[in-house]
Amino acid sequence: MSELDLCSYLGLGAAGAVTLNLLLGMLMSLRYSPLRHWPHRRINLFLLHQWTAYAAVALTLTTPLCCSSCTRRVSRDRFLWPIHSPLQPKINLAGAGALYLLLLVFISSLLACAWPPRVAQPALLCFFRQPY
Numbered sequence: 001m002s003e004l005d006l007c008s009y010l011g012l013g014a015a016g017a018v019t020l021n022l023l024l025g026m027l028m029s030l031r032y033s034p035l036r037h038w039p040h041r042r043i044n045l046f047l048l049h050q051w052t053a054y055a056a057v058a059l060t061l062t063t064p065l066c067c068s069s070c071t072r073r074v075s076r077d078r079f080l081w082p083i084h085s086p087l088q089p090k091i092n093l094a095g096a097g098a099l100y101l102l103l104l105v106f107i108s109s110l111l112a113c114a115w116p117p118r119v120a121q122p123a124l125l126c127f128f129r130q131p132y
Contacts, residue, residue: 003070010066014059018102021056024049057106060099 024045034043064079078085082092 003066007063007066007070010059010063014056014063017052017056017059021049021052024052053106053109057102060102064099 028045028049032045034041034045068079078092079096082096083089085092
């Protein structure tokens with residue numbers, strides 16, 4: 001197994017972790033109870049959702065670092081602004097945008113948990129407020 005294969009497996013694991021985290025978040029938003037429904041056991045969905053988010057962010061951040069270390073042609077500047085990459089600039093820009101959105105959601109949720117609710121709610125609502 002080469003280093004490039006390892007990078008591709010890290011990217012595949014990151015996509016799977018983000019998908020699993022999205023599905024767990026949907027279950028939490030629908031107030032799914034594993035005690036009443038299948039598997040009829042106490043499972044802390046919030047804790048599982050939190051740890052899959054940590055794994056997804058870790059895998060998503062290590063994938064570009066692995067790719068930049070295994071190929072000499074790829075610089076780290078191309079991961080920050082990949083519009084000038086020689087191969088697949090549009091797909092690389094979409095991947096970088098997804099990484100930036102994932103980091104925005106992750107950091108804002110960490111701040112929302114760390115701040116008291118009377119400070120966190122107005123601070124986070126200013127990002128998502130609809131213009132009138």
